[in-house]
Amino acid sequence: MLDWINVLSAWAVPVMIAFIPLYAYLKRIPVYESFVDGAKDGFSTAIGIIPHLVGMMVAISVFRASGALDFFVGWMTPLLESLRVPPEVLPLGILRPLTGTGSLAFTTDLIKTYGPDSMIGRIASTVQGSTDTTLYVLTVYFGAVGIKNGRYALKVGLFSDIVGFIAAICVCLLMFS
Amino acid sequence: MVNKIWLALILIGFIFAVLKGDINTVTKAAFDGAATGVTVSFGLISVLVFWLGIMRLAEDSGLVKVISRVLGPVVSFLFPDVPKNHPAMGYILSNMSANLLGLGNAATPMGIRAMQELQELNPDKETASPAMCTLLALNTASITLIPTTLIAIRLNFHSANATEIVGSTLLATAVATAAAIVADRWYRRRSIRRTLPPSSPPTLSLKR
Numbered sequence: 348m349l350d351w352i353n354v355l356s357a358w359a360v361p362v363m364i365a366f367i368p369l370y371a372y373l374k375r376i377p378v379y380e381s382f383v384d385g386a387k388d389g390f391s392t393a394i395g396i397i398p399h400l401v402g403m404m405v406a407i408s409v410f411r412a413s414g415a416l417d418f419f420v421g422w423m424t425p426l427l428e429s430l431r432v433p434p435e436v437l438p439l440g441i442l443r444p445l446t447g448t449g450s451l452a453f454t455t456d457l458i459k460t461y462g463p464d465s466m467i468g469r470i471a472s473t474v475q476g477s478t479d480t481t482l483y484v485l486t487v488y489f490g491a492v493g494i495k496n497g498r499y500a501l502k503v504g505l506f507s508d509i510v511g512f513i514a515a516i517c518v519c520l521l522m523f524s
Numbered sequence: 525m526v527n528k529i530w531l532a533l534i535l536i537g538f539i540f541a542v543l544k545g546d547i548n549t550v551t552k553a554a555f556d557g558a559a560t561g562v563t564v565s566f567g568l569i570s571v572l573v574f575w576l577g578i579m580r581l582a583e584d585s586g587l588v589k590v591i592s593r594v595l596g597p598v599v600s601f602l603f604p605d606v607p608k609n610h611p612a613m614g615y616i617l618s619n620m621s622a623n624l625l626g627l628g629n630a631a632t633p634m635g636i637r638a639m640q641e642l643q644e645l646n647p648d649k650e651t652a653s654p655a656m657c658t659l660l661a662l663n664t665a666s667i668t669l670i671p672t673t674l675i676a677i678r679l680n681f682h683s684a685n686a687t688e689i690v691g692s693t694l695l696a697t698a699v700a701t702a703a704a705i706v707a708d709r710w711y712r713r714r715s716i717r718r719t720l721p722p723s724s725p726p727t728l729s730l731k732r
Contacts, residue, residue, distance in 0.1 A: 353670060359625050367578055371585035378581060385580020389573030392636060393565055401561030406530050408557025409537035412549045418540065444664075448560075455677055463683035472678060472689040476671030477696035481664040485526075487568075488660055489652065491636040492643040496651040499711035501525050503657065504664035506707045511665065511700025518692045518699075 392491050399490030403482055407445050416441060432516055435461070436470045440512040444505055447480035469523050473515040478508050568632070575633035579615075588614035602662075602705070603655045605645070612641035616659060623663065626672045635663055654712045661704040667697050 368378045410416060420441065424434040435457060442450040454475040461467040481504035489497050541550045582588050592613035599617065606612050615638035622631035638659055646653040652660075671693050678686040 355625060359622075359627060360630060363630075364578065367582050367585075367587065370587055371581040374585040376581065376584045381580050381584050382577040385583070386573045386577030389571075389576040389633075390569055392576070393569040393572045396568065397562055397565040400565050401558045402530065404561035404564070405554050405557035406533035406537075408553040408560065409541075409550055410533040411537075412553030412556070413537035413540035413546075414544060415536045415540040451673070454674070458677060458681050463678040463681045464685065468678070468681075468683075469689055469692065472671070472674045473692045473696050476668060476674045476689065476693040478700050479664050479666035484664050485660060487632065488635055488639050488656075488663065492639045494643075494650060494652050494656065497526060497660075498652045498657060498715065499708075500652055500657040500660045501529070503661045503704055503707045503711060507661065507665045507700045507704035510703035511696055514699035515692070515696035518695045522692050523688075 395493070396487055396490040399486045400483075403486045407449075407482070411446075411449065432520075433467045433470065435467050436474065436516070439471055439474050440509075443474060443478060443512065444481040444508040447483055450475060450480070466519065466523060470516055470519045473519055474512055477515050478511040481505060481508055571629045572633050572636070575630060576637065579618075579633065579637055582614075582618075583611065588618075590614075591617055602658055605653065605655050606642070607645075610641070610645070612638055612645065612655075615641055619659070620662065620667075623666050624669050626668050626670050631663075635659065654715070657712070658705075658708050661708040662701065665697065665701040665704040667701050669694065 368382070371381065372378050416438070420438045423437055427434045427437055439450055439453055439457070442453055454471045457471040458468045463469075463472070481501070485497060485501060485504060489495075489500075537553070538550055541547050579588075588611050589609060592611065593609055595617045596608060596613045599620070600606070600608065600613070603613070603616065606616075615634055619631055619634040619638050622634055639656060642653060642656050642659065643649065646656070670690060674689060674693070675686050678689070
């Protein structure tokens, strides 16, 4: 099953790159011109995201660099210890929705320090793999079409992050101990 | 809510820097963050330009319509406001399948195309439509079959069984996605109830 999915992942993009233009050609579309025409929008879309992404990244960067993040983590550590959850993974729960690169760096560090087959390593891998960076996804998707009021999307995203984080810990404690 | 979180992150950071007596961190962190934002956006240019080009071919050739016709019914219950056979459905499905396969750099452009199509259906161009919120709920939870990056990192650090986290990740992501869908539904219902006056049922307005 796993090998099969891996093969599918590896083949998906190359097949799309070859098949879609071929299909379009058979449908008598001027393939190159049509590609260029569509591709034009890519630049302006990416540029349009800049202000949104800069705004978010500045806030997150200030929050992290000032030591505020570490403080909140330290504050919640005793609570986690009482629940027999390794407190080392908590920063990941807070980092994950905020920054993709930051949480990936933190996960890598945990795996390096405690080993990939330790409980901490397994929980970190599961947390990192099971959700996406909510703030980034929201910023990019809404930024790309100029939505200013995201309504309840942020609440839903953060809620599912919390649920996913707790689920990742519970699943690992049940599966691997 | 995003306004409050944004302001809170900055102000809390500022206060911590003041308490630590290290006010210079704020300036440095702010500009580092701004640089990261621009770098990430620039990184998106190549990906977006390429995939939007390929997707124009898929659209012009009618492939997107075929996808939404064949697979649309599978997810249409999540997007009741999107008309059947609308191209948005095709992009939503492409975005979801790319996420499933862990193709992050293909998933984002497809998601953005889906957002652009949903924006066409959206009566208020500055406020997110319910369908957009559902699409984002699915994407923030991101159902992935194989967390390829994590397996690579674990292999790097000589894991005895690098893929043992596939099962646990799948379970956790399924729970997170279910939570996202339920929460999205709940908020959607609540927002509909709010916009309608509670005393007049919707059928009344139709008769008029």
